[in-house]
Amino acid sequence: MIDKTSTVQHAIKNNVNAGDTIFIGGFGHLIPFYLSHELIRQKIVDLTICRSGADILFDQLIASEIVKKIIFGYVGNPTVGLSHSFSRAYKKKSIEIEEWTNQSIIMRLHAARMGVSFVPSKILQIGDKPSNIAYLKQITCPYTGHKFSAIPALKPDIALIHAQCADKYGNVQMWGIDGDTIEGALASDKIIVSVEKIISNSKIKESPEKTVIPSHRVSNIIELPWGAYPSYVSGYYSRDDDHYIEYDATSRDEDKLSSYLKNWVHDVRNIKEYKKIIGNTKIKELEEGLCGVKNED
Amino acid sequence: MKIDYREYSPNKRIAIIAASELVGHKSCFVGIGIPSDAACLAKLSVEPELNLIYESGAIGALPLSKSYSTGSPSIAHGADMITDSLTVFSDLQAGRIDVGLLSAAQIDKFGNLNSTVIGGYDDPKIRMVGSGGAHDIACLIPNLIILMPHDPRRFVDTVDFATSPGSGRDIKKIREQLNLPEGPSVLITDKAKFIMSDDGWLLHSMLDNFTFAEATEGLPWSLKPPISGPIETDPSIISALAQINY
Numbered sequence: 001m002i003d004k005t006s007t008v009q010h011a012i013k014n015n016v017n018a019g020d021t022i023f024i025g026g027f028g029h030l031i032p033f034y035l036s037h038e039l040i041r042q043k044i045v046d047l048t049i050c051r052s053g054a055d056i057l058f059d060q061l062i063a064s065e066i067v068k069k070i071i072f073g074y075v076g077n078p079t080v081g082l083s084h085s086f087s088r089a090y091k092k093k094s095i096e097i098e099e100w101t102n103q104s105i106i107m108r109l110h111a112a113r114m115g116v117s118f119v120p121s122k123i124l125q126i127g128d129k130p131s132n133i134a135y136l137k138q139i140t141c142p143y144t145g146h147k148f149s150a151i152p153a154l155k156p157d158i159a160l161i162h163a164q165c166a167d168k169y170g171n172v173q174m175w176g177i178d179g180d181t182i183e184g185a186l187a188s189d190k191i192i193v194s195v196e197k198i199i200s201n202s203k204i205k206e207s208p209e210k211t212v213i214p215s216h217r218v219s220n221i222i223e224l225p226w227g228a229y230p231s232y233v234s235g236y237y238s239r240d241d242d243h244y245i246e247y248d249a250t251s252r253d254e255d256k257l258s259s260y261l262k263n264w265v266h267d268v269r270n271i272k273e274y275k276k277i278i279g280n281t282k283i284k285e286l287e288e289g290l291c292g293v294k295n296e297d
Numbered sequence: 298m299k300i301d302y303r304e305y306s307p308n309k310r311i312a313i314i315a316a317s318e319l320v321g322h323k324s325c326f327v328g329i330g331i332p333s334d335a336a337c338l339a340k341l342s343v344e345p346e347l348n349l350i351y352e353s354g355a356i357g358a359l360p361l362s363k364s365y366s367t368g369s370p371s372i373a374h375g376a377d378m379i380t381d382s383l384t385v386f387s388d389l390q391a392g393r394i395d396v397g398l399l400s401a402a403q404i405d406k407f408g409n410l411n412s413t414v415i416g417g418y419d420d421p422k423i424r425m426v427g428s429g430g431a432h433d434i435a436c437l438i439p440n441l442i443i444l445m446p447h448d449p450r451r452f453v454d455t456v457d458f459a460t461s462p463g464s465g466r467d468i469k470k471i472r473e474q475l476n477l478p479e480g481p482s483v484l485i486t487d488k489a490k491f492i493m494s495d496d497g498w499l500l501h502s503m504l505d506n507f508t509f510a511e512a513t514e515g516l517p518w519s520l521k522p523p524i525s526g527p528i529e530t531d532p533s534i535i536s537a538l539a540q541i542n543y
Contacts, residue, residue, distance in 0.1 A: 004386050016452065018402050025513050027354075027366075027367075027382065028353060028365075028367060028368020028369050029353075029368045029370075029373065033473060037467070051367075052382065052429075053367075053429055055366070066444055072427065073427060073429055073430070074426050074428065074430075075426060075427060076425075076426030076427075078329065078365075078366040078367070079329055079365040079366070080365065082423075082424070082425060082426060083426070086424070087423075087424040088533040090421075090422065090424045091421070093364075098412075099427055099428075100428075101429070101430065101431075101432040101433050102352060102382065102386070102428065102429050102430040102433065103382075103386040103389075103390075103430060103432075103433035106383050106386060107383075107386075110383055120359045120434060121390065122437060122475065122476070122477060123388055123390075123432060123437065124436075125434050125436075125475050125477075125522070126436065126462040126471055126472065126475065126477070127409070127432055127436070127459045127460065127461060127462035128413075128418075128436070128458050128459040128460070130413075131418065131419070146475075146476055146478060147474070147475055152530035164405050176373050176379060177355065177368040177372070177379060178354055178379070178380075178381045178382075179352075179353050179354060179356060179374050179381065180381070180382050180383070182381060183381060183382075185385055185522045193427040194439075219396055234370075234373060235479075238370050239366075239369060240369055240398045241363070241365050241367070244365060250537035257460075267504055280298030289370065290362065290371055290374045291370040291374055292370075293502075294528055
């Protein structure tokens with residue numbers, strides 16, 4: 001078996017190319033902030049980024065001007081407000097978009113995962129359809145005569161995801177909220193995974209039902225504890241809601257957002273420094289919060 | 298028991314009215330915000346059998362602290378089951394989830410909802426968050442209840458963009474041809490309950506001590522006096538409010 005452990009710098013440099021389509025994992029839970037920030041640090045441009053419900057990580061990637069296009073069902077700062085960098089880019093027409101719905105994005109990924117070019121669905125046949133998805137076709141079922149929309153497959157070049165743990169070979173174990181993370185990963189040609197902890201293969205074999213992605217699909221594994229902050233990781237740390245709330249004010253102002261990105265992305269040389277910026281008080285609070293290591297059932 | 302509804306915030310009043318509407322349902326597709334509060338309130342009072350289902354894949358959840366995302370710790374913590382989003386959307390499409398609750402930035406006379414843009418799609422005044430799962434729920438759920446704070450700016454004749462399709466005579470015809478459920482049947486504001494007819498919303502009933510003028514103030518639709526007496530609330534709903542007080 002090949003040891004696939006790597007550094008975040010090498011994993012991104014060796015696997016991601018300018019112009020790639022990237023699926024980014026995490027549905028409120030397990031958002032790969034630190035791993036995806038490396039795209040910004042390495043200035044890999046002309047990217048298409050996709051997922052169903054996208055939060056402030058998408059906003060940060062858009063603000064960093066490395067994104068050519070987003071394919072999404074939702075983009076915002078959940079409950080708090082809008083994605084201000086997205087709104088600005090949309091109004092300036094400096095970003096291309098394909099606007100779907102959460103279910104249709106997930107079905108697009110599912111089609112790619114199953115190796116078919118489309119799946120039928122009842123949605124997206126009524127209501128207003130964004131002009132950027134006008135190519136969506138309707139089909140008639142050969143058995144019943146019923147009409148369906150033919151949801152086209154979406155096969156990303158690469159998926160970036162975060163999980164609780166993996167062994168060095170790339171068997172990935174994940175629990176808690178998944179959303180479309182596993183769907184998107186398995187739909188993609190390559191998968192890079194950051195984890196809270198690298199564990200032994202014998203530990204993996206104790207509960208193989210927790211393994212959601214098998215080693216042969218994974219390109220690289222990187223141990224990045226706290227790499228999903230300010231989102232959360234069940235069994236490790238809770239979500240920093242305050243960070244999301246403050247990000248709203250920060251991202252309304254382009255200068256403030258630049259200093260935020262300098263502080264949280266550009267100047268951060270390794271995951272230890274990221275953890276240092278989060279700070280011990282916050283770390284303790286989040287470990288004790290809901291779903292954190294000190295507050296498990 | 299006489300309830301003084303004005304003691305409660307507008308959002309709490311919506312949750313109170315909506316909780317009664319959930320009686321008899323076993324599964325509810327829930328979004329974050331007022332919909333989640335309303336479903337929790339029903340579960341804690343008049344409909345303990347109700348299973349709350351979130352698009353993140355959490356089933357049998359009961360968030361008793363503030364949740365910002367459908368994937369938040371408070372949704373995951375204490376859920377009976379966590380599956381993936383494909384599973385819950387598949388259940389939704391298969392007609393296996395009874396009732397859904399939605400809110401939006403704009404609503405029109407036929408219950409079309411807008412969460413995409415204010416203004417034109419290509420050149421909007423405000424670019425909003427997009428559908429998320431709202432379009433999908435509005436197309437697929439057998440019983441759809443819409444929850445809207447009574448803010449006249451959000452009530453329009455025709456939405457700027459129909460993110461989530463409504464109902465009424467013409468849309469129902471198209472829905473029928475596509476084998477889709479009828480669409481939104483109930484609209485709840487912080488003052489009143491409306492029901493869908495072929496010609497759009499009808500005022501059904503109002504909270505006690507609210508006037509017709511208050512219940513319809515600033516709404517652009519032509520509305521007649523309510524067809525039913527004041528909204529009745531089971532006292533257990535009011536007692537349970539303390540538990541969703543975050």
